[in-house]
Amino acid sequence: MFELDLNKPASIYFIGIGGISMSGLAELLKTRGFTVSGSDRSASDITDHLNAIGIPVAIGQRAENIPDVIDCAVYTAAVHADNPEYIACTKRGIPLIDRAELLGRVSLSYPVSIGVSGTHGKTTTTSMIAMMLLQAGMDPTVSLGGKLDAIGGNIRIGNSDRFLFEACEYTNSFLKFFPTDICILNIDEDHLDFFKDINDIRHSFRLFAERLPENGRLIINGELPDLEAFLSGLRSEIVTYGLCRDGQTPADVPYTYTATNITIDGLGHPSYDLYIRGEFKDRFTLSVPGVHNVSNSLAAIAECVFRGVSLEDMKKALLTFTGTARRFEIKGTREGVTVVDDYAHHPTEIRATLTAAQSYPHKSVWCVFQPHTYTRAKLLRKEFVRELAIADKIVMADIYAAREIDDGTISSADLRDDLIAMGKEAYYFPSFDEITRFLLKNCVNGDLLITMGAGDIVTVGESYLKL
Numbered sequence: 044m045f046e047l048d049l050n051k052p053a054s055i056y057f058i059g060i061g062g063i064s065m066s067g068l069a070e071l072l073k074t075r076g077f078t079v080s081g082s083d084r085s086a087s088d089i090t091d092h093l094n095a096i097g098i099p100v101a102i103g104q105r106a107e108n109i110p111d112v113i114d115c116a117v118y119t120a121a122v123h124a125d126n127p128e129y130i131a132c133t134k135r136g137i138p139l140i141d142r143a144e145l146l147g148r149v150s151l152s153y154p155v156s157i158g159v160s161g162t163h164g165k166t167t168t169t170s171m172i173a174m175m176l177l178q179a180g181m182d183p184t185v186s187l188g189g190k191l192d193a194i195g196g197n198i199r200i201g202n203s204d205r206f207l208f209e210a211c212e213y214t215n216s217f218l219k220f221f222p223t224d225i226c227i228l229n230i231d232e233d234h235l236d237f238f239k240d241i242n243d244i245r246h247s248f249r250l251f252a253e254r255l256p257e258n259g260r261l262i263i264n265g266e267l268p269d270l271e272a273f274l275s276g277l278r279s280e281i282v283t284y285g286l287c288r289d290g291q292t293p294a295d296v297p298y299t300y301t302a303t304n305i306t307i308d309g310l311g312h313p314s315y316d317l318y319i320r321g322e323f324k325d326r327f328t329l330s331v332p333g334v335h336n337v338s339n340s341l342a343a344i345a346e347c348v349f350r351g352v353s354l355e356d357m358k359k360a361l362l363t364f365t366g367t368a369r370r371f372e373i374k375g376t377r378e379g380v381t382v383v384d385d386y387a388h389h390p391t392e393i394r395a396t397l398t399a400a401q402s403y404p405h406k407s408v409w410c411v412f413q414p415h416t417y418t419r420a421k422l423l424r425k426e427f428v429r430e431l432a433i434a435d436k437i438v439m440a441d442i443y444a445a446r447e448i449d450d451g452t453i454s455s456a457d458l459r460d461d462l463i464a465m466g467k468e469a470y471y472f473p474s475f476d477e478i479t480r481f482l483l484k485n486c487v488n489g490d491l492l493i494t495m496g497a498g499d500i501v502t503v504g505e506s507y508l509k510l
Contacts (some may be wrong), residue, residue, distance in 0.1 A: 045138035047116045047145065049075050049152045054112055056137075057081030057126045060100055061090045064209075065142055066099070067186045067198035068117070070100055071149065074200045076462060082128060083203035092196070101339075106131035111139055117145050120214055121446055134221055139447035143216035146186070146208065151221040153184070153206035157346060158208040158220055160251060161264075162244075163392050164339045166330070169209050170367050171343035178203065179352040183207050185304065189386070190368040203417050205350070205461045210251065211236060212244065216250045225264040226342045231391050236447070245273065255279040256265040262345045262381075264338065265298040280408025281310040282349075286334070293318040300341045305334060310413035311402035313337050317344065317354075331366045333399030369501065371396060375508045379488030381405075382504040388415040388497035390426035397433035410434035411478060411503055413496030414442045414455060421453040428461040432492075436461055438478055439471040443498030479506045 049072075057069050060081030066089045071094070073079045082101040083090055090100045096482070104456070108126045116132045119142050123129070132139050150156040159169040162198050166189040174193060176183045183205040185249070187197045211216040213234045214253055226415060231241075246279045252261055257278045261471040267273065267281030286301035287296055302315040311332030317324045327344075329336055344357055366372060369386040376382065381404075387396045389461045393412075400408050414420040420442055422428065431437050439455035455471050462469035482503075486492055494504040 045114065047138075047140075047148045050150065051075035053112065053114035053469060055080075055148065056109060056113050056116045056132075057118075058093070058104065058116055058122050058132075059083060060093065060098070061085070061087050061144075061189055061352070062119050062121075062354070064146070064186065064196050065117070065119055066090075066093060067196075068142070068145055068149065069093065070096065070198050071184070071200055072475035073098055073273065080110060104128050109137070115140060117142060120216075131170060139202070143211075143214075143219045146216075147221055148293070149186075150206055150208065154204040155206065155224070155350070156220075156222045157205070157207045157224040157226075158210035158217065158251075159226045159228070159342075159433070160212060160217055160248065161226070162212070162231040162233050163395070164202075164228045164335065164369050164388060165209045165211070166386075167304035167336065167370055168226060168339040168342050169207060171340055171361065172346055173199070173207055174364045175343060175347040175352050175357050176207065176350070178356040178360040178363075179347075181280070181350070182203060189370065193364075210253070212247055215247055215250075218247065218254070220251075220254065222254065223256065223259050224346060225252060225259070225261050226346060227252065227267075228339065228342055229263065229264055229391070230267060231389065232423065233389050236416065237423045242262070249273060252277055252279075255260045260346075260349055262349075264342070265296075270437050271335035282345050283317040284345050286338060286340070286341075293321050293323075300345045302337050302341055305337060307334075307402045309402075309404065309435070311399050314339070317341075319348070322393075322500055325358065327358055330360055330364060332371055332403060333395055335395040335399070346410055367497065374501075374504050377508050380486045380490045380492055380507075381510055383493045384501045384504050385493055385495045386497055387495050389419070390423055390430045393427070393430040393495065394433065399428065399432075400493060402493055403491055404489075406487065407431075407435040407489065407491070408481070409438065409486060409490055409492045411438045411440065411482070411492070411494045411500060413440040413494075413498045413500035415497040416445050417453055418441055420455075420458070424453065424461070428458055428465065431458070432462060432465055432467050437467060437469040438481065439469065439498055440475065440478060440496070440503070441473055443496060443500075445498070475500075475503050475506070478503050479489060479510065482507055483510060 063082030186208040265285035283299035285298040459471040
């Protein structure tokens with residue numbers, strides 16, 4: 044069986060190389076002297092970038108794309124056994140590993156391997172940690188599930204012993220990783236096409252925490268339900284964080300790291316007093332909106348204190364961090380309408396984004412939402428409707444199928460009808476062109492227009508700005 048060793052370059056082919064994580068891993072291996080190539084279903088900015096740095100990418104997946112000489116092929120969760128390239132590798136006896144296994148092998152090769160997990164907030168928190176380590180001159184290697192301007196994209200190849208990466212729970216991918224440090228930001232119902240229920244999800248996160256060595260460190264949101272039961276018997280060091288809620292003081296909460304005296308400026312950016320073990324340390328200000336990002340920053344601070352970053356460097360890093368692509372990303376303005384794009388595709392994320400939007404200057408908040416997968420829309424229908432109702436006006440786009448097939452049991456029009464029944468102003472259009480034309484006629488000076496979802500809804504806002 045092929046064993047990947049970062050110190051022994053080999054020839055690797057990526058089936059689905061255009062994915063955000065796959066492309067980053069491909070680039071990392073190339074810098075280590077590996078011969079890297081791959082394919083994707085369609086061209087994109089990512090595949091253009093890979094070609095530009097010397098990683099050839101075939102567009103369209105065909106058996107003949109597989110190089111004559113190859114040591115291993117890597118595939119994504121979206122690639123199934125009927126994929127022509129997968130079949131070709133199987134017939135030729137070429138070893139196949141999935142993306143998670145490759146990331147796990149990479150994590151194993153670094154003495155310090157920091158995995159950021161949680162149902163929400165992974166990309167933002169990983170980016171915050173990256174900014175802090177960079178500010179302190181610690182030169183980490185970073186693998187992101189989004190794009191961060193400070194590292195020029197989704198991957199940064201450092202020359203230190205530190206590897207920082209997102210650890211995704213879907214299909215239990217994170218159970219193939221070998222972290223020395225773990226952050227668990229939150230555990231909510233999601234990916235119910237794979238997990239049975241919330242208890243199944245909690246069980247997987249617990250198994251992930253158990254992967255820490257005895258000298259490892261678990262940084263975990265202290266506000267998680269039944270935390271004591273979740274932590275019972277873990278062998279690693281445990282650090283908690285959480286917010287002081289209404290009426291609480293730092294002395295009232297059991298968290299190692301906490302934030303109190305939270306204020307919000309006119310653009311939705313929070314400031315807060317940081318307490319560590321009940322002792323006031325300093326006042327921090329963020330340049331990203333929303334109280335949920337206070338929680339994310341506490342996790343990042345806890346990790347970076349452990350890794351020797353000064354509070355001053357952390358303050359500077361957080362102040363200069365303005366977010367990653369598709370996380371409350373301001374795309375521009377048109378005739379006084381501000382257009383924002385956000386990746387939120389789970390009810391908890393929608394609530395966080397739309398709550399943050401309330402503190403941003405606006406006349407009306409428009410939310411143009413594209414649900415992601417039929418399973419999620421069906422199983423969390425009531426939750427989606429409840430959180431979307433935070434917006435003043437909602438426009439529904441068709442469900443982004445991703446890996447699924449429409450069985451006709453749920454549609455965006457159904458969610459629109461639920462919102463109208465609640466008394467909300469809600470609309471549904473079957474095409475992006477219709478949505479864009481509707482917005483051009485109905486958005487007015489002073490409105491805040493948010494395109495939201497994990498699919499391609501971002502193009503609606505971009506078209507709105509261009510037309």
